[in-house]
Amino acid sequence: MTEKIARFLNEEQPPTPCLVVDLDVVAEKYRALRHHLPLAEIFYAVKANPAPEIVRLLNDLGSSFDVASTAEVDLCLSLDVDPARLSFGSTIKKARDIAYAHDAGVDLFAFDAEAELRKLAAAAPNSRVTCRLFVDNAGADWPLSRKFGCDLTMARDLLLEAADLGLIPDGVSFHVGSQQTRADQWDGAIGMTAELLDDLENRGLPLRNVNLGGGFPARYRDAVAGIGTYGEAIMHAMTRHFGNRLPTMSVEPGRYLVGDAGVLQSEVVLISRKSYGDERRWVYLDVGRFGGLAETEGEAIKYRVQTPRDGEPTGPVVLAGPTCDGADILYESAGYEMPLSLEIGDKVEFLATGAYTTTYASVGFNGFAPLKQYFV
Numbered sequence: 001m002t003e004k005i006a007r008f009l010n011e012e013q014p015p016t017p018c019l020v021v022d023l024d025v026v027a028e029k030y031r032a033l034r035h036h037l038p039l040a041e042i043f044y045a046v047k048a049n050p051a052p053e054i055v056r057l058l059n060d061l062g063s064s065f066d067v068a069s070t071a072e073v074d075l076c077l078s079l080d081v082d083p084a085r086l087s088f089g090s091t092i093k094k095a096r097d098i099a100y101a102h103d104a105g106v107d108l109f110a111f112d113a114e115a116e117l118r119k120l121a122a123a124a125p126n127s128r129v130t131c132r133l134f135v136d137n138a139g140a141d142w143p144l145s146r147k148f149g150c151d152l153t154m155a156r157d158l159l160l161e162a163a164d165l166g167l168i169p170d171g172v173s174f175h176v177g178s179q180q181t182r183a184d185q186w187d188g189a190i191g192m193t194a195e196l197l198d199d200l201e202n203r204g205l206p207l208r209n210v211n212l213g214g215g216f217p218a219r220y221r222d223a224v225a226g227i228g229t230y231g232e233a234i235m236h237a238m239t240r241h242f243g244n245r246l247p248t249m250s251v252e253p254g255r256y257l258v259g260d261a262g263v264l265q266s267e268v269v270l271i272s273r274k275s276y277g278d279e280r281r282w283v284y285l286d287v288g289r290f291g292g293l294a295e296t297e298g299e300a301i302k303y304r305v306q307t308p309r310d311g312e313p314t315g316p317v318v319l320a321g322p323t324c325d326g327a328d329i330l331y332e333s334a335g336y337e338m339p340l341s342l343e344i345g346d347k348v349e350f351l352a353t354g355a356y357t358t359t360y361a362s363v364g365f366n367g368f369a370p371l372k373q374y375f376v
């Protein structure tokens, strides 16, 4: 919790649940990443938090943007982002959406399948294309990659075909999984990429760029290494696998840039036990799985939780949301404890909730409004 956020919550007393984002933290994270990976072009993954305030700030700082829909293209363009700095990084696109983006000036698209490549050749002729590789996501608290990417042999064939189809093969991308807790996890993916680029060069197709994806972590319950450790591990892997013939690099951070910048404040609605002898209390809050905390699915993302009574003796709790859905439980097995003195009406804050929250909130399940967001 930054001083600015604490002051805002204290002075404004906004209705809960709400998210407060400190834009200074977003700027700090951007500069830190820039500092530790100076050779990489930064594409902010807009889906992490598409608030215009954030896109505008990052645009002013010189960021490029990774988008996945025509609405995200429109959002960026409406905020004066140069379309040449947009990458349509989703590998699953309708042909008419590709055409729309291409007409708007977007010139860089990702694919991981032949059918998608053919759509690109037809709807975005002459554009630059990136093939996404399937890579190991071990160590990621929110893995992605079973859904995306193709293997090396297929990637090689598709990139050669891309050139035959009149597209401009730009490079290779991968994503080592979101909230990647192991900085060394990029090494294997970079090694595969080097092998592929070498193979393609021997076949007369030199590629320019390696897109290292996202995955840089926010600080949740468990400590994570700093961005310097990630930058070093990546540059070490790049020089180990490419020697002194480094390709250009891109990164697509989402969670890292905005996660730590947000605090979600909620209120305790009910504290109860399921039987007289139960040690464990159920703490029901006015925010839950459907109010923005969707990444508690499988208790995968474990947010740090603050109460006004921290420091007092604690006991085990189940944390749950307010809706009439049995799936609306945040944490039951992750071992959360809260002060025994906690009372109905107390404010409870979830830290590092700036990423993947506001847009994951339902539009009005059970009549609860989507998560409101403030900027300081």
Ligand SMILES: *Cc1c(COP(=O)(O)O)cnc(C)c1O
Residues within 6 Å of the ligand: 045, 047, 048, 066, 089, 090, 175, 177, 178, 179, 213, 214, 215, 216, 252, 253, 254, 255, 256
């Ligand atoms: C979501 C996404 C990202 C951002 O991932 P983080 O783990 O939030 O950094 C980057 N690239 C692509 C293609 C994505 O879909």
